[in-house]
Amino acid sequence: MDGLVSMRTAPGISFQSIPSPNKRPKFFLRRSSMDLQHWRFHFPSIRAQQSGTIFPRKEDEEDSLKVKEWEVGMLQNEVAASQGIRIRRRPPSGPPLHYVGPFEFRLQNEGNTPRNILEEIVWHKDVEVSQMKEKKPLLSLKKVIENAPPTRDFVGALKAAHLRTGLPGLIAEVKKASPSRGILRENFDPVEIARAYEKGGATCLSVLTDEKYFKGSFENLEAIRNAGVKCPLLCKEFVIDAWQIYYARIKGADAILLIAAVLPDLDIRYMIKICKMLGLAALVEVHDEREMDRVLGIEGIELIGINNRNLETFEVDISNTKKLLEGERGQMIRKKDMIVVGESGLFTPDDVAYVQEAGVKAVLVGESIVKQSDPGKGISGLFGKDISL
Numbered sequence: 109m110d111g112l113v114s115m116r117t118a119p120g121i122s123f124q125s126i127p128s129p130n131k132r133p134k135f136f137l138r139r140s141s142m143d144l145q146h147w148r149f150h151f152p153s154i155r156a157q158q159s160g161t162i163f164p165r166k167e168d169e170e171d172s173l174k175v176k177e178w179e180v181g182m183l184q185n186e187v188a189a190s191q192g193i194r195i196r197r198r199p200p201s202g203p204p205l206h207y208v209g210p211f212e213f214r215l216q217n218e219g220n221t222p223r224n225i226l227e228e229i230v231w232h233k234d235v236e237v238s239q240m241k242e243k244k245p246l247l248s249l250k251k252v253i254e255n256a257p258p259t260r261d262f263v264g265a266l267k268a269a270h271l272r273t274g275l276p277g278l279i280a281e282v283k284k285a286s287p288s289r290g291i292l293r294e295n296f297d298p299v300e301i302a303r304a305y306e307k308g309g310a311t312c313l314s315v316l317t318d319e320k321y322f323k324g325s326f327e328n329l330e331a332i333r334n335a336g337v338k339c340p341l342l343c344k345e346f347v348i349d350a351w352q353i354y355y356a357r358i359k360g361a362d363a364i365l366l367i368a369a370v371l372p373d374l375d376i377r378y379m380i381k382i383c384k385m386l387g388l389a390a391l392v393e394v395h396d397e398r399e400m401d402r403v404l405g406i407e408g409i410e411l412i413g414i415n416n417r418n419l420e421t422f423e424v425d426i427s428n429t430k431k432l433l434e435g436e437r438g439q440m441i442r443k444k445d446m447i448v449v450g451e452s453g454l455f456t457p458d459d460v461a462y463v464q465e466a467g468v469k470a471v472l473v474g475e476s477i478v479k480q481s482d483p484g485k486g487i488s489g490l491f492g493k494d495i496s497l
């Protein structure tokens with residue numbers, strides 16, 4: 109950190125203290141690429157400060173920072189909690205500080221323990237993304253995108269595969285490891301696996317890009333794209349900031365994942381618009397009825413993933429897909445002509461038939477096929493027949 113201390117605030121906003129010549133911290137507001145309109149509207153003090161650098165009166169310095177932090181944090185949590193989101197975007201008392209010096213505000217790590225693995229991933233991603241954004245600002249990504257090759261039609265490919273075969277289109281996942289299962293495949297060559305999946309009949313591929321928890325990378329995504337694999341590619345990331353969508357686009361993604369357990373409706377709406385602008389599909393993932401109802405209320409979503417894995421507890425139950433597609437929800441999905449993807453825990457032809465019967469037109473499968481010595485043959489095992497024909 110070297111004398112630079114971040115404070116927790118609303119998405120896309122962070123306060124920092126920087127050492128000043130007279131050894132007192134000065135505060136300024138740093139904006140990221142997130143849509144700040146909402147926060148500006150509801151939070152006049154931010155609106156006023158965004159005009160430039162602010163220098164609070166010395167005696168009010170600490171108090172005003174605490175108040176701002178509290179106000180923004182409350183607003184962010186209230187919005188998320190009102191939508192049933194349990195995942196907090198950042199540790200409640202700011203990132204853990206190990207820096208000891210004149211500008212440190214907290215020595216304690218109190219309250220900074222994530223409640224579950226998904227929250228831990230999100231907190232780590234928040235730090236990771238802010239570091240990546242420093243190195244590759246949005247403007248530089250936009251310039252690369254101007255000359256990027258066109259994206260491939262992820263949703264169209266799934267629809268066509270389903271129509272052609274009468275089976276769910278397969279999104280085969282290139283995944284080396286996961287928090288729940290550990291290392292899935294020691295001898296992991298992402299391009300070789302991607303080629304085997306394509307040869308075995310996969311319609312699309314899902315490529316894990318998270319390094320810390322899944323041992324994936326954006327290099328894997330890029331390598332698969334550049335290896336001549338034709339299947340459209342899903343960038344399987346924990347997206348918390350619109351910057352990541354631009355980054356995925358330049359690394360060869362045709363689709364990205366948006367997790368409703370992590371993102372409030374406003375973020376999903378905003379990110380869907382960015383995806384459309386960049387020619388990307390968005391797979392919006394839900395796990396329970398409340399998330400499904402939220403997502404069904406958002407315009408412009410074509411692809412819904414039902415994750416059978418609870419990302420907070422790791423519990424996997426494929427009847428979750430059936431539960432979420434019953435009754436009015438299923439009717440609305442059919443009316444809107446949405447494609448539903450059944451995700452996680454699919455191992456056998458019976459599992460695939462079960463979720464197809466429930467109403468999915470695509471499945472996303474990792475573990476059961478990536479663990480096979482020939483992942484392509486793993487696909488025939490999963491479907492009970494050769495689907496490459």
Ligand SMILES: O=C(O)c1ccccc1NCC(=O)[C@H](O)[C@H](O)COP(=O)(O)O
Nearest residue numbers: 286287288289419451452453473474475
């Ligand atoms: O798989 C995990 O352990 C996990 C933990 C925390 C967040 C996400 C996680 N997995 C993402 C997925 O849902 C799966 O990679 C995907 O649906 C494929 O599942 P599977 O076929 O069971 O490997």
